[in-house]
Amino acid sequence: xxxxxxxxxxxxxxxxxxxxxxxxxxxxxxxxxxxxxxxxxxxxxxxxxxxxxxxxxxxxxxxxxxxxxxxxxxxxxxxxxxxxxxxxxxxxxxxxxxxxxxxxxxxxxxxxxxxxxxxxxxxxxxxxxxxxxxxxxxxxxxxxxxxxxxxxxxxxxxxxxxxxxxxxxxxxxxxxxxxxxxxxxxxxxxxxxxxxxxxxxxxxxxxxxxx
Numbered sequence: 056x057x058x059x060x061x062x063x064x065x066x067x068x069x070x071x072x073x074x075x076x077x078x079x080x081x082x083x084x085x086x087x088x089x090x091x092x093x094x095x096x097x098x099x100x101x102x103x104x105x106x107x108x109x110x111x112x113x114x115x116x117x118x119x120x121x122x123x124x125x126x127x128x129x130x131x132x133x134x135x136x137x138x139x140x141x142x143x144x145x146x147x148x149x150x151x152x153x154x155x156x157x158x159x160x161x162x163x164x165x166x167x168x169x170x171x172x173x174x175x176x177x178x179x180x181x182x183x184x185x186x187x188x189x190x191x192x193x194x195x196x197x198x199x200x201x202x203x204x205x206x207x208x209x210x211x212x213x214x215x216x217x218x219x220x221x222x223x224x225x226x227x228x229x230x231x232x233x234x235x236x237x238x239x240x241x242x243x244x245x246x247x248x249x250x251x252x253x254x255x256x257x258x259x260x261x262x263x264x265x266x
Contacts, residue, residue, distance in 0.1 A: 065256035068096075068155040069248055070177050072163045073241070074170045075185035076215030077140075078197040080231045084185060085164040087238045092245055096154045096161045101127065104142035107202060117147075134176060137168035140210060144169065160249065167218045170225075181248050183241065184225035188232045190215070 075081035089097050101117045103124050112118050119127075124143045128136055134152075136145035146163060154161050155177075163173070173180055187193040193215060197208045222228055227244050231237040248254070 066158055066254055068157065068159045068161055069254060070151075070155060070161050070163065070173065070180040071183065071245060071248070072165060072170045072173055072180055073183045073185060074165060074167050074218070074225070075231075076187070076193060076218045077211045078193050078200070078215075079185045079187045080196070080234065080237065081164055081185045083234060084229070084231070084238055084241050085162055087234075088162060088241050088245065091238070092242055094159060095245065096159045098146055098151050098154075098161050098163050100144055100146050100163075100165060101133075102142055102144045104140075135165065135169040135172035137166055137172075139166050139168070140207070140214070146173075160245070162245075167221050167224075174224075179254075181227070181244065182225040183227045183229060183244060184222045185229045185231050185237070186219060186222070188230055 073081050073085055085097070089095060099113065099115070099117055101119050101124060103119060103121045106112065106116070106118055110116065121143065124136075124145065127133055127147070128145065132148055133145040134148040136143065138144075144166065146165065146169065151161060151163075163169075165173070170182055174182060187196065190212065194208065194212055197203060197211055203211065229237050229240045
């Protein structure tokens with residue numbers, strides 16, 4: 056973190072975890088936050104699902120075989136992992152911890168199962184839940200993607216109801232009615248948490264101010 060002349064700031068990086076039902080828009084919000092918020096690292100998750108149109112291996116996800124994923128899990132290389140809609144997802148632990156130790160904030164886009172695991176491993180993590188304004192709107196967004204069969208959409212909507220019931224386990228709730236407004240809210244959360252005094256070690260060389 057930058058500091059004014061004479062003022063020295065020390066901090067460990069903050070882990071920002073964003074979860075949402077499928078179709079609520081968390082991927083778009085996280086992508087925009089990465090573009091607009093300076094010094095924000097993004098942890099690329101591993102998944103066994105096939106890439107969707109436009110997704111880039113190593114940027115959106117690391118696409119791996121089920122066998123490779125299970126080997127990573129057995130070797131303890133994942134900070135969290137979950138099974139979602141029949142596919143496996145997980146967060147590599149080593150780059151995540153290295154970024155936090157280096158004082159860099161990290162943004163994670165993961166489901167509620169993974170978020171719960173990370174809250175146990177990193178109690179100081181900031182959890183943000185994103186929802187669509189209604190289930191009808193969520194269903195419309197899923198259908199507009201034209202990437203899922205009707206039975207898959209029904210399964211995602213059923214899962215969405217289970218996930219929404221967990222919203223109080225999160226620190227912040229963003230209702231994604233308007234993408235621009237939702238992005239502004241996510242950015243505001245990140246900026247506010249960066250200024251939280253409990254996350255900072257401050258030295259004022261010219262003043263007798265207790266740390």
